[in-house]
Amino acid sequence: MSHSIEILEGAFIVSDAHYSNKRPELLNFIKDIHLKELKPTQLIFMGDIFDALFGGVFYTQKLNSEVVKFIDEISKEIEVIYLEGNHDFNLKKIFPHVKLFPISKQPVTCIYNNKRILLAHGDIESDYGYRVYTSMIRNPTIVYILNIIDTLSRHYILKTLDKHLSKKNDCKEFKGFTKYISGRLDKKYSCDFFIEGHFHQNRTIIYEKFTYINLGAFACNQRYFIVKSPKELELLQEKIFSKGN
Template sequence: MCHNLKEGAFVVSDAHYSHIRKDFLDFLKAIKEKQLLPTQLILLGDIFDTLFGQVSFTLEINREAIDILNEISKEIEVIYLEGNHDFNLKKIFPYIKVFNIKSQPVEMSFNKQKILLSHGDIESPLGYNIYTAIIRNRFVLSILNLFNNLFNHIIVKKLDEYLSKKDDCIELVGFEEYIKRRLLDKYSCDFFIEGHFHQNKSFKLKDFRYINLAAFACNQRYFIVKSSKDVGLLLQEDTFTKAQQYQET
């Protein structure tokens, strides 16, 4: 099924929100209070650092952001592509269109162009695919939930502490070549947009333009969908304080 990408949509990737890093909560409040006016909100995964559908404590520590997102989704369309930090979310967000990893990339249309959206952990090596299948398994998560509750939430607390210390803004050497090996000749589209790698780079592959978004966790960057006579789709980079043009390489 193809979905429409709207002019003026906000696209956000890799906010890695937690009770330790709260910038994304301020962003959601600004939308709720109409200080920011997206026509549509596209969330490309890893929006939360730890939000697992079967682990109750992850809902508890993220409750305020969850509630605001649910309020926003009653007023504008919100599309949420699950990441590797936030998954099994459909029951948490009843009014949001949630796409799990098996449903990605998600096809969207903008100005008669075909746009594919992904969090970024599709087309990954076998070992990673096995890992992601295990962490999303409902039985595994139910056991994790049980142990976490028995031991004063120590598992999620330690995970949060570890993730909060990660550097989300590292430039990956050889990134363009890696993407070519990973995606070349596998998809037919005009634009392929994803997050996950936090690189804020765009380049032309053989059949489409590839865009890897910056992480919101790095300087609170998000992107606004605009029309462009030259390329059809333009992602204008913005922050809470300063707008600047999305830079292509």
């Protein structure tokens, strides 16, 4: 885990935007930050910001090139922190000025107002099969082969994946979520807050040792979160992005 990140008051936290040509809302949000119509002190991406952005698979970079360009330019002016997810990974060459944290470096330890905050995309503490899968899809050799196959097939694999992902319901309720999270995290970590994305539940659970926050997905109603003043009781303020508001 990293111990070098200080969260700033006024930071924007964004999770699970799942940006694609079928879910384009993130582009206007990023444009507004780039144009300084929105002015975060810091920008924290919690993973799955893109539906498919894989370092080394160049077609995914082409599909997302406009958002990638704006994020890269923003990262030259303010600190941008990016926790890679299961839909966006191997991003070091794509975002050279962003502080990137792959799944192997999560949860990321942060400090805010003398509070210890752990950040993770949400696919840590998974079963063995999932861990093997995530390791394989990030392997440079496998990514290289995937890129060749996708190019030769005229992007059949990624177009099929995009069609499948576009049918997912990003706003569905995870029944039994509290029990599931308790089994994963309760009493395992020492912190004041544990913040995740991935599950899209927009829920807060208060445990004896820490407060757990599962962020709502930007893909569902364009939710994002602002770090509030240390003088206020709640850590995050939920906002809904709407162009023109």
